[in-house]
Amino acid sequence: MTGEAFLAFLGEYWLSIAAVFCLLLFSAFFSGSETALTAASRSRMHSLENNGDERAGIVNRLIERRDRLIGALLIGNNLVNILASSLTTSLLIGLFGNSGVAIATVVMTILLVIFSEVLPKSWAIASPDRFALAVAAPVRLFVAVAGPLSSLVNGIVRRILSLFGVSFASDMSMLSAHDELRGAVDLLHREGSVIKADRDRLGGVLDLGELEISDIMIHRTNMRAINADDPPEICVREILQSPFTRLPLWRGAADNIIGVVHSKDLLRALAEPDVEPENLDIVKIAQKPWFVPDTTNLKDQLNAFLRRKLHLAIVVDEYGQVQGLVTLEDILEEIVGDIADEHDLDIQGVRQEADGSIVVDGSVPIRDLNRALDWSLPDEEATTVAGLVIHESKSIPEERQAFTFHGKRFIVMKRVKNRITKLRIRPAEDQTPVG
Template identity: 80%
Template structure:
């Protein structure tokens, strides 16, 4: 191509080529900005803003009106793509005639995909915070100009969706703050950035508001208490032999809790002059019991424990009947757990067999089993493993009956009256067929 021919080419097609280049660059800018601003860490932006970074404050304000932001960027992106494609089509038609449409479509598809979509979005997602800070001022200016048009588009979209019964609110997030945190922690755990123990602790904190006292309390059938009518030395012996520092005191029946005795108070009383176990008044040194409803969620109960500086409460139902007891330690264990190693089974009532199966007591909480073994058995309808089997089977199973659900095979090993006291659990695909049950039929 001679210099004269090249000069003619530039004169005829140069402006169009320049427009295409500028539009592709603008499209890439809008694509990268959208990716960076939607992927930027809001927590980091708030921290930077608190430290005086004005750009971070700008990013936060843009993200707060996400629908307006995304709408404006999409408008800019589409305008740039349409204009560049139109100019390219015009140029190719002038050079190649009718076949230029096909050539322009092919060429612009390749150019826009690589340089206006994949490249800028890959760059933005590799460092979203830094990219978002860099484009914040330009994007903010563009949103101020195009924002009203974006709001109009969003309004039209909402009206159209409303015709189909879909109500889209710009102020309602898709996920709650707790769900966003939980999803982020689970993702980081899968990527290896957060170990299982830390994931479980963070999950325990997030679950406090969703669990009730009845989900973690020590049931009344497992409570250890002191009969106020027993001989004083028997009460003293019961306290000293107990592994617990606090024990409820009852009179007449276990439903009539009249106090809570602390081991330290007992020892102080015994240390007083002329006080012997035979003449100790256990009721006199007992503290007043604190009764809480079984429907209280753990977040409220934890705050109540801290506010009242107490560690022990009696749980009652709506009729005032004693259902069990809950302690501050019970709630803290929901956060920190009681598993020292993620591969060892150290929770009470759980034993791993040589064949890989798990033998568990029926009273073991489902949440504890999930945390120990990284399982996902549901705990919405039942609190214990035995309760889950009863709920799923819709019956009180007999010994040696087997059930398969949630990818696990549950075999009832021992039943006392109407209570399932021991089960064997193994993966469903590895479970051999059990012997026929003594009575009834197992459910598959």
């Protein structure tokens, strides 16, 4: 075909060529809209809608019926793609004869992949929220028109799948709301948008419902308490010298908790006329103890603390035996943590050695160690580091005995009776001789 003939062909079929170009633009619109609306942040759209952005409200209503939205966009995308390919094939057959079919296939594949799929979807995924807001109004109009057809198609698909025993709910999420939030926070932390301290605080809030009091309580072996049978002046001295404002009061046996003494109540009693430490009745100023089961989750216990306006509770097991105590501060520390700096080990019972290893007390909670060092040691079966070693080794290890699990090398440094009191932890690949 000569140049003049080609120009004549273009002059004759310019309308069809323009139509193909417009159809490619529509295809790009449908592809980009599908990607943007499915990737848009629902929380951000909700926030924008509350601030008066009408476009965000449209996006939220479109996302609410995601199956209808995607079905309508796919119908529109396929319609324009098929029509564009048909027009192009017809044009090229007229220009090149029967070989125009093969040429049209190659040309349209390249054009559709680049300009109707990869380019708009890459643009949409780069800024999904902005793209979604821009296309919200025209997409709503199209969904209003094609929506019934989309619902019909979805109904047919569901019926076909039901024949094979497959059923699904459009509003069913694979993850719980807490898992969704935790995943989002972890992702933002990896991307650098959320610092480690904020991630730990948010994670602490989300974990409250999954942790029990037994996971964070002060065990009875470490619990500071006052013996009501001691002379009053000794009780007063112990309370005033204690770093704690509240101390359990026991009588006869350490498990027999009869009250909780608040240092302010003690000071008020001592301020009364004619009251001296020697003649003070410590039991009278003690508050009634509050006993809680060790299986209570931290979320419920936090609400109970706030509702009762108390700060300390005695923890008991299913047999009523005292296991320890828990305070409001213990629960709050699960949220805010006790790390002063992201790079400093400001956690009691943990010390970093010059060789890079970590020396920890056996009683250090696994959660605190994970939070301080950004580790991921499991805490489902054990609460403390010593408990984890015992659980994994299925024994009470001897001193200088070493174990490797979860990517770490655990070396028992000190054991008192059956309690592991000190361990050294280093990376598993570091096999420096124990010394």
